Each structure stands twice: as C-alpha cells, then as structure tokens.
Amino acid sequence: MFTRRLELIVAFFHVCLRAQALAPRQMNGGTPTNGTNSFDNITLNQLSSILTNSSCDPTFVDECRNASQALPFLNQGFTEYNISSVGEKAALLSLMVFESGGFKYDKNHFPPPGNPGQGTRNMMNFPFVCQYARSLPSTSSSPFLQSTDPTIDICSSTSVDDSTKNNILSLVLSDDTSFASAAWFYTKSGPDGTGCTAVDGMVEGLQNQSEEGWENFITGCLFTTVTDDRKAVWSITLEVLGTPDSSGSGTTTKNGSDSSSWSGSANGAQETGQIAQGDTNVASMPNISFIQLYLCHYHWNRGKKVLSPNLPAAYFQMPNKYLPIIDFRSDHSRPGSTNGSDRQSPVYDPVVLNPE
Known part of the structure; x- marks a missing residue:
C-alpha cells in the first residue's frame, strides 16, 4: 500500500x-482562445453535418473522401499548425469544403482538363503547392523540386512545364498533407513564412467569428471575391463548429x-x-x-x-x-x-x- x-x-x-x-493559448498577438470560442477536435457528427449534401463524382472517385475518412487528417492538420479557435477552423474548413466540392476533388479539373499544378483540398495554385512541398521534410528533397538551373527558383518560375507542375502537386496529395494544406497556407505560406497571420486584424477577426473578419480572410488572404455561395458554406460551418458535440463521434x-x-x-x-x-x-x-x-x-x-x-x-x-x-x-x-x-x-x- x-x-x-x-x-x-x-x-x-x-x-x-x-x-x-x-491551458488557453495565444496566437500571433491575437486574443487568447478560451472556452467560449475554442473546443477540441472536430467530431464526426459535426463534419457530417457540414458535408450533408456531399457525394462522389464517379469520374474522379479516387479523389473523393467522406467525413469519416477526412476527419482524422483535418484534426491532425489543425493541431500541427496550431489552429485552435472555432473561428479559424470554420474559415479554413469551409474553404476546403467549398474549393473541393465537399471533398470530391483533390485536383483542379474544370474547365477540362483543369489548371495544371493546382490542387489539394483547398485548391492552392502551383506556386503555393510548390512552396508547400518544399516545406515538408517528406517531400523537400524530391527531384521534381530541383531546377537544372541553380539561378531559377522552380516555385516562382513562369517557365515550369505542366508535367512538372503536376508531378510536384502529386507530392502533396496524400490525405495527411492535402487536408493540412489550408492550415499551412494560413500560417506558413509566402516569402516570410507567416501566411496570412501577419495581415492586420486577420487572426483577431477570425477568432472573433465576425463576418467582417471572415471577409478579410477571403479578400486579404485568399485574394478572391466574397460570394453568397462561399458565405453560405462558412455560415453553416461556423454554426456547427460553434456548438460543442456531446456525442464524441469521430474521436478514437x-x-x-x-x-x-x-x-x-x-x-x-x-x-x-x-x-x-x-x-x-x-x-x-x-x-x-x-x-x-x-x-x-x-x-x-x-x-x-x-x-x-x-x-x-x-x-x-x-x-x-x-x-x-x-x-x-x-x-x-x-x-x-x-x-x-x-x-x-x-x-x-x-x-x-x-x-x-
């Protein structure tokens, strides 16, 4: 005894x-996350509620993932890149859901044959795909990322052929990297390696779950246009993630x-x-x-x-x-x-x- x-x-x-x-964490000068806007892993019930109308495209069925398949990799990516607040998760998850058609696609296919080198679940364009592949220890030494001309940066070069772009994209299409790509883009992309977190008001706006903060993310981080379709996906995602799921579904x-x-x-x-x-x-x-x-x-x-x-x-x-x-x-x-x-x-x- x-x-x-x-x-x-x-x-x-x-x-x-x-x-x-x-304990509650603080990120990049933003307000600390706490019990009012930060919960733990996304659950299967929550993700299924967001993907209710999702189905596979029979032409690209190998790219399609359902909620249970995607869930562990989403949570892994958010953990790896220190995304803890509901607002930030909602912005990034809704981006992936919107861009991939509800996880139907991992590559850009439309209009056919698609944009070479564009893909992952948040459909990054080639320069970011290349940066992402270069940032990962598992892919950084790939021959596809090495230029025959040492004076040329293959990720920023405008002369990279389509085949090379697609080969580099293939390096980051495994589920663990593809579903983490949005979190990487938000926190680590760009020449300074700070993603969008250094943009004025970006972190605070998303953590506060405001529509203005989300619109700043769309225009100031993604450099695209706010549309009703995007807003609808974000609104549903924010509502679902903002309600703790007591079922525990999806956690193992x-x-x-x-x-x-x-x-x-x-x-x-x-x-x-x-x-x-x-x-x-x-x-x-x-x-x-x-x-x-x-x-x-x-x-x-x-x-x-x-x-x-x-x-x-x-x-x-x-x-x-x-x-x-x-x-x-x-x-x-x-x-x-x-x-x-x-x-x-x-x-x-x-x-x-x-x-x-």
Whole structure:
C-alpha cells in the first residue's frame, strides 16, 4: 500500500506538470482562445453535418473522401499548425469544403482538363503547392523540386512545364498533407513564412467569428471575391463548429475504438475549472485550465469510465486494476502512430501503474 500511495503522489505531480500544455493559448498577438470560442477536435457528427449534401463524382472517385475518412487528417492538420479557435477552423474548413466540392476533388479539373499544378483540398495554385512541398521534410528533397538551373527558383518560375507542375502537386496529395494544406497556407505560406497571420486584424477577426473578419480572410488572404455561395458554406460551418458535440463521434481511443464509451462532463467547467460526472465525451470539453484539476482520475460508473474530481477517497475504494492515471500528453501524439493520423488534441491517455 505504501508503494502504491507513493506511485500516486509521483503521478499527481506528473499530471500537474503536463497539464500546462492544455491551458488557453495565444496566437500571433491575437486574443487568447478560451472556452467560449475554442473546443477540441472536430467530431464526426459535426463534419457530417457540414458535408450533408456531399457525394462522389464517379469520374474522379479516387479523389473523393467522406467525413469519416477526412476527419482524422483535418484534426491532425489543425493541431500541427496550431489552429485552435472555432473561428479559424470554420474559415479554413469551409474553404476546403467549398474549393473541393465537399471533398470530391483533390485536383483542379474544370474547365477540362483543369489548371495544371493546382490542387489539394483547398485548391492552392502551383506556386503555393510548390512552396508547400518544399516545406515538408517528406517531400523537400524530391527531384521534381530541383531546377537544372541553380539561378531559377522552380516555385516562382513562369517557365515550369505542366508535367512538372503536376508531378510536384502529386507530392502533396496524400490525405495527411492535402487536408493540412489550408492550415499551412494560413500560417506558413509566402516569402516570410507567416501566411496570412501577419495581415492586420486577420487572426483577431477570425477568432472573433465576425463576418467582417471572415471577409478579410477571403479578400486579404485568399485574394478572391466574397460570394453568397462561399458565405453560405462558412455560415453553416461556423454554426456547427460553434456548438460543442456531446456525442464524441469521430474521436478514437489509442486502440482505435470509439471514444464515446469514455464519458465525463463539461457542465460548469468554464466557470469553475471543475469537471462533474455526466455523459459528455471528454474530447468535446472546452479548453479550460486543467491545472485546476490537480487530482483528476477515472472511476467506474454504470460500466463506463468517467472523469471525477472526488479524490482521493473514491480512488482507494476500487480494485487496483481499475485505477488508471490520466496522462496529459503535451505533444498530442499517441504511441504507435506512424503518420500521426491518430493524433488528437488534447489527448487523455489512461496509463495504469503496475496493473494487476
């Protein structure tokens, strides 16, 4: 028993130190994201609601992705490029949905035969596609990106042939890179590597979820025209993402099972920093300051593991095999991932100490 208590004390300090990673963040001088405009991963229910009228084009069926196929890569891309606010996610996701026809297309095909070198889910033009491929460790050394003339930058050259453009586009069409392209464009594109985040009022406008902020994104970041069609997709996306989904659909645990079997509650979390018992999936809780949950463990309730702050008394009333510790993984990655596709943000990984 003494050894067990010592392990719990060590685990307690481990949790407190790791919890810092989940505190509200500030981005590029904008207002900090918080429980009112920042939730965790997009869920399958949310994405399905946005893609309700989407179907595949039989001519390009290999490019088509449904909500469940796209979901992990969308969340991975937002995590990788530090997109946490609902407003920014809504702007970028609606851009991808609009440009790809609801994830029907990964390349520009219209009018036939399409614009060579243009593609990814947000249909970037070739110069940005080339910059994107050059920025990724997995593709930066590709022979397609090397010019035979060292004085010519292939990404900005106007003499690149269509075949080379399409070959470079093919480097970034895997799901993990294609669905992350909008987040990269917004945060990393351009000669300064700051994307659109350095544009005056850009980050704040999107984080505030204002129509004016979104229009600034369309005209000042994408350099295109605000249209009713674009606005309709953005409005639906913002409405869906602005409502936390308590179903937990689309989030997965480390072993790939549906995490709806894990429950907790966000009731009052934003105001008090405490989590009560309930049925809201942990992946849809607001980004509150988890340092306040200095002792937060799992216990069994109606056959489900739920989060409870009622410790330590309840903890010692249960068999050791039911006593996992929450491990807040600051790198948001799960062990065993080869391409990061099972990455979640934030991650609540149970770790059992000396399981029986």
